Amino acid sequence: MNGDAGNVASAIKPPLIQAARLNKTYPSRDGAPIVALKDVDFEIGAGEFVTVVGPSGCGKSTLLKVMAGILGGASGSLTLGGVPVTGPSRNVGVVFQAPVLLPWRTVLENVLLPVDVQRRGRPAHLARAQELLRMVGLEGFEGRYPAALSGGMQQRVGIVRALINDPDLLLMDEPFGALDAMTREQMNLDLLRIWNANAKTVMLVTHSIPEAVFLADRVIVMSPRPGRITDIVTVGLPRPRRLPVMATPEFGALTDRIRGHFGALGALDA
């Protein structure tokens, strides 16, 4: 199930994440449990950019929440840097579909929320916060409140907040799903730039196949009911990537391969 080609990147760097036979079921109202994750196996190398793509209900958000330590009760083994994941870790940054900014905190205060929660002391993190905000083009917005920002700007603040602790792993749950197409492309480019500059390991969940291919070193393809991995596609496209790469035959071949999985399932609805 775990494609051999998918292990090229992780063979070079030591795997940061190892998931083996990961299972997660939810109780449902009518009694029959819902299998959200079924025997999920994968490895992610340090510094790798992995995307997870699949239709609604394939368990990709569940997988991300389990990895973030927000959702417990999964069986199997999941390790981060060799240590089993038992709960939330300060070494993991999470970006949600909505920006989830607290409206009573300014942009800077929102970015410093993890610092406040973990009592790391604001002064020591002020310079980094400002530098990160500058990197995503939000210089001068530090004192604004979220309501004064556009959706794209808010999500940038959410990303900066996830990066403030300098985590090893960045988990992103459909972070650009609520944005319009043009903002979304810009955010993809910005994200690759941030990833390049920070050498983070990124796992990003999306339901956009082109987005998944454009961003990733490897694409984990998931299918629903039960949620399991059907393919892991290695994206060999050269970096740094620009938008025109989407028009190349190589790109088209990759998206076609992924789309093929969903077509076979009859799950291709979008």
Add this chain to the structure above:
Amino acid sequence: MRPFELTLSVLLAIAFVGFWQWGVWFFAIAPIIIPSPWSVLLALRDGLLSGELPAHFWVTFGEVLMGFAAGAVFGLLWGIGVGLFPLLERVVYPYIVAFQTVPKVAIAPIIVIWFGYGMTSKVIITATIAFFPVLANTIVGLRAAPSDEVDLMIALTASRWQIFRMVRWPRALSYIFVGLDVAIVLAVIGAIVGEFVGAQAGLGYLILQRDFNLDMAGVFAILVILSALGIGLHTLVTKLRRRVVFWMEDSGDRTIGA
């Protein structure tokens, strides 16, 4: 309100009072049935100058404020308790609801017997009335935090107390202010009802006295004062809400950071 609407609104008030004055004169309505606006104004002036109205006003005002404060504080504390500890909700909350279904007006005479004709009984009656809206809104407000925000805090390894302080409490504030707004208006009613039942001073007591003397203009003058009191307190709570829950600005056009 735009200037045009404000003008229209004021004109409506003037027209109403004008019609009232004219109607009382034209239909020769007895002053003990409906007093003319002019006679109400005179009664208001006389009452204020003689010091009778201010003296009773301060009694009622004190009862309203103390009863409101006591009711709000208890409502807030119980609301936080019930909101934070589900056990408390299951064990205690049914009794609180049962208590709420008893009309406070009906227990007012008992409270007057227990606590006497002074201010204490009025403060207690007012507090029991102001208590529930604050309680109910605090409970609802503490559960109003979006699950995303709670998930975020959990992912950041926040403690229960931090989630309460940094997310649940600020999210509850806008609800709590709705409760306070309802409570402050009810507090005025509570104080007046308490004074109706048995008192030695206060605007409610004065209403009964003037009613007994068929001084209808005098009663209306008190109504004007009570109305002004209610508007004033409501405005105060609204102003406070705008300042505390600044991010919930109704129009959303606040340019911040200046």
